Amino acid sequence: MLLPADYPRFTLSRAGLTPEQVAFFRQHGFLHFRSFSSPEEVQALLRAVAALEQQWRAAGRRKVSGVPLKYGRDVDGQPLIQRLAFTAQHSPVLGALLQDARLPALFELLGGPGGRIGADEKDGLVAGHYLHAPGSTFSQMGWHTDALRDVFYGRRPGPLLNVGLHLDACPARCGGLRVLPGTHRQSRWQLLTRKLYFLNTRPDPAELPIETEPGDLTVHDGRMWHRVARAQVSGAASRRRVLYVPVLSGPYRPKHAGSPTPLYLRFLDWLR
Template sequence: MRASTNKVFYLGENLSREQLDFFNQYGFIHFRNFIDKETLHRVLQEVNDVQEYLISNNIDKVNGIPLKFGQDTDGKLLIQRIAFASQYSRFLSGLLKDPRFSTIIKLLSPFKGRIGEFEKDGLVVNHYVNTVNSAYNRLGWHTDSPRDLFLGSRILPMLNVGLHLDNCPFENGGLRVLPGTHTQNLFRLLFRKKYFIDNRPDKNEVGFDIQAGDLTVHDGRLWHRVQQSAFEGEASRRRVIYIPIVTGAYQPKDANSATPFYHKLAKLKKNPNGRINWSLSEGKTAVAQKKIA
C-alpha cells in the first residue's frame, strides 16, 4: 500500500529540520542517489568477490552468524545473506567512513551513536531472488529489538541503514514498514505481530520506489518486513547492504562468538496444520547436492 508518508529526500552535509521531523514522526526516511553509478558498480564487484571468497574457503558462518545459501538464476551456489561482509573487503569497510554516515547518526539524538561494523551482524549483504531453490526471497514482520534482550541488555534505539544496489519499484516487493511504530510500548514491540512468521501485508504499511544507489534508514524498533517479489528470475533480484548504527556499550564480535538465539527465530515456520516447526534453511552442502541431483 502506498501512503503519503513515503516521501523521498536528498542527503546533504547536514540533516534539514524537515528531515529530522519526518524521521522522528514516522521512524524511517528515504534518501535518493546516495552513491553514484561508478561507486555502485564497485560495490557490486566487491560483494561478488566477498561471496566467491566465502564459497571457495567453505565458510558458512562469520563471527557466529550463519550465512544463508540458495541458488542463483543460473543454478550456481549463491549466498543470500552475508554477515560482517566488510571484514573481507577494504573497499566496503572504507565505504563506512563516508562522512554522510556521521550525519545520519544524528537521527539517534540525544543518544550517541556509532557505526556497528563489528557489532550485531556487522555490514550485512542481503540478496533476494526468486528461483526454484531460493531460500531467501522474503522476510516476515519483525523489529530489531529482541536481539538486545537475547544479548542480555536493555532495548536501545538503533538505526538500520540500507544501501540499495538494484532498482526496486514498489511493485517488485522489497522493504515494508509500519510508520510510527518505533514509539510503541514494550508489549506492542514484542507482541504486535508474530516475529518472522507473519508475512501478511498490513493495511497501514508503507513501501518504497527504490532506485539503485538509494539509501533508506529506519529505527530498529520499527515493525518492518521484506515483501516477496511478484516476479521470478532476474527480474526479482534485489541486493541491499544493511549497516547498523548502534548505541550503548561497545559489543564487538569475533570468530569465537556464539550464534545468537534470535537467528533461530528467523527459521520458525508454520506447517500446514498451523503449528510451528523449527525449519533450518538449507546449508550450502544441501543446496549443492540438490543442484547435482
C-alpha cells in the first residue's frame, strides 16, 4: 500500500512525460507534479476566481451551461459561490491557464490517439472552494469516480483524466484529495458498486492522502475511486481552493447556454 512519503513528486515539462511518470500512472492511476504554477501565478488565479465569483453573485447567476453554481457562506457569514463551472470561458486569466504548453504532454496518459482539454465539455474548468465552517455547503465530497458521467448518459466510460491545480497548501489535516491507487484498473462492476456514490464519505484503510502545496498539479484517471475529505480544522484554516479541468478524447460534446442540467449534478445539493 502506498504511503504519502512513498510516492514520487514529479515535474511536468513541455518536453513530455518521462517513462517513469507514465509507468507510475499506469500502475497507480495518478501523478503529482510540484510547482506547476509560481506563487505569483497562483495569486493571479485566485484574484481571477474571486472576481468571477463576485460578478456572478452580484448578477444572481444560478447556472452556467446547465451546471448549477453551488452557493454557501464564507467564514464571516457573507455569501460565497463555492463551486463555479466553465470558468475559463468567462475569464481571460483562467482561459490562459488552459493554454499552457506543458498540458498537452498529459494526452499520452489517455492511452490512445488524440486528446484535448475539455474547456467547454463536462463541467469545463471548475473552481472549487472547500470550507469547513458554519454556512458552508462544500466542505467535502464523498467517494466517486468521474466515469459516472458517461454511465448516466448510457455510454461506455471513455478515456478521461481529471487535472487539478491546487491554490492553497493542503496538509492531510486540512482534508483534500484522497485516492484509492490502482482502482482505475477495476472491472466495470466495481466501478459502479465498490462504494455508494457521493453518500459514502468514510475513510478507507487503503486511501492515500494527496498533500499539496500552492501551485501543485495533480492528475488522476477518471475511473479511479476518490473523495475529498473534510478538514479536521475549521474556519479560515480549512480553506482549500482548487481548479479542475477534464482531459479527454473521443466524440466532442460541448455544453452551451441551453444545455440541460445532468442528472448526476443533482448530487451536488447533497454535499455539505
